Amino acid sequence: KAGVTQTPRYLIKTRGQQVxxxxxxxxxxxxxxxxxxTPGQGLQFxxxxxxxxxxxxxxxxxxxxxxxxxxxxxxxxxxxLELGDSALYLCASxxxxxxxxxxxxxxxxxxxx
Amino acid sequence: xxxxxxxxxxxxxxxxAPVELRCNYSSSVSVYLFWxxxxxxxGLQLLLKYLSGSTLVESINGFEAEFNKSQxxxxxxxxxxxxxxTAEYFCAVSDPLIQxxxxxxxxxxxxxxxxx
Numbered sequence: 001k002a003g004v005t006q007t008p009r010y011l012i013k014t015r016g017q018q019v020x021x022x023x024x025x026x027x028x029x030x031x032x033x034x035x036x037x038t039p040g041q042g043l044q045f046x047x048x049x050x051x052x053x054x055x056x057x058x059x060x061x062x063x064x065x066x067x068x069x070x071x072x073x074x075x076x077x078x079x080x081l082e083l084g085d086s087a088l089y090l091c092a093s094x095x096x097x098x099x100x101x102x103x104x105x106x107x108x109x110x111x112x113x
Numbered sequence: 114x115x116x117x118x119x120x121x122x123x124x125x126x127x128x129x130a131p132v133e134l135r136c137n138y139s140s141s142v143s144v145y146l147f148w149x150x151x152x153x154x155x156g157l158q159l160l161l162k163y164l165s166g167s168t169l170v171e172s173i174n175g176f177e178a179e180f181n182k183s184q185x186x187x188x189x190x191x192x193x194x195x196x197x198x199t200a201e202y203f204c205a206v207s208d209p210l211i212q213x214x215x216x217x218x219x220x221x222x223x224x225x226x227x228x229x
Contacts (some may be wrong), residue, residue, distance in 0.1 A: 004156070034218070043203065043219035056216045090156055102217075104149075104156035 002026065004093050004105035012111045018079040021091040025072050025093030031068075033102070034066060037088040046089075049074050050096075063107045081112045115198045117204050119220035127228050128196055134189040134223045136178075136204030146187040147205040147217070148178055157203065163187065164209075180224045 005024040011017050025032050033056075034046040045058040049068035066076045072093075078085055088109050092102040120135040145164050149157040157205065161172040168180040178189045187204060202219040 006156075008198070035217075035219075043205075043217075043223045045216050045218070048216060058216075092157075102159070104158070106156045 004103050006089075006091055006105035006108050008108060009106065010109050010111075013081050015112055016020065017081050019081060019110060021076045021078075021089055021110070022075070023074045023091035023093070023105060025074070025091075026103055029093035029095050029103075030072055031094045032068060032072065032095060033092045034074070034076050035090045035092070036060075037090060037107070038084075038086070043090075046076070055058055064098060075103060078110075083112050084113045086110060096097060115144070115208065115218045117206050117218055117220035119223050120204075121205055121223050122221065123224045123226065125196055125228060127170045127224045129193050131192050132190065132194050132198075134202050134204075134225065135187065136187045136220060137145060138185050138187065138188060138204075138206045138207065140185070140208075143209060144179060145209055146178075147207075148172075148176070148187070148189050149197050149203045149219075151201045151203065151222075154202075157163065160189075160202070194225075194227050196227050196229065198225060 007022045012039045024083045033048040035043050036062050037043045047066050048056040063079045068074045088107045090107045092104045094102045116139045126132045147162045150160045150161040151157050161170045163170050163180045171177045176191045180186050180187050201220045201222045201224050205217040207217050219228045
């Protein structure tokens with residue numbers, strides 16, 4: 001079956017702009033989590049959505065937001081981009097949200113210039 | 114708050130040699146423990162996990178890790194590495210009491226380089 005799909009794979013944006021990233025989970029999976037990966041901070045949890053509701057949230061400013069649709073697809077939005085937002089953004093899906101069954105997508109590499 | 118420390122940022126080894134990647138976590142409660150592998154320009158792949166039961170867990174490609182509660186460690190080992198094992202390895206922990214236990218806390222990663 002198809003894996004977790006993240007689009008786009010690569011993105012270049014200008015400081016101050018906003019960006020929307022998309023994640024399509026594996027069919028049947030209802031939980032989607034987002035992570036930010038940078039060389040300096042490593043992998044950090046952003047938030048998790050389950051059945052269209054945000055269930056967990058990491059320590060990121062309000063410029064980072066997300067949502068989940070009825071088909072479990074999720075989007076992540078970053079407003080007023082800063083240079084430090086340049087990162088690989090990964091999403092993971094699972095049936096119920098347990099990490100034992102989480103599958104990661106290939107990520108979206110965002111570069112802010 | 115939970116934290117994970119991977120003691121080595123880089124580990125170079127020769128092909129067919131044994132390797133150990135070290136991971137320590139800080140938590141006073143029960144945890145779930147994981148090792149993920151990341152190949153260049155790829156996402157994360159789950160290598161193995163400890164949820165409960167036997168403290169020694171194995172993956173299908175020859176890696177194993179042992180949960181040591183007294184030392185709060187979850188070191189990853191392989192008796193004989195292959196060139197294809199070159200990748201970055203991440204240790205992670207989650208709190209089973211948090212609903213949606215997919216909130217993983219990761220270590221900084223260990224870059225394993227296999228030399229011929």
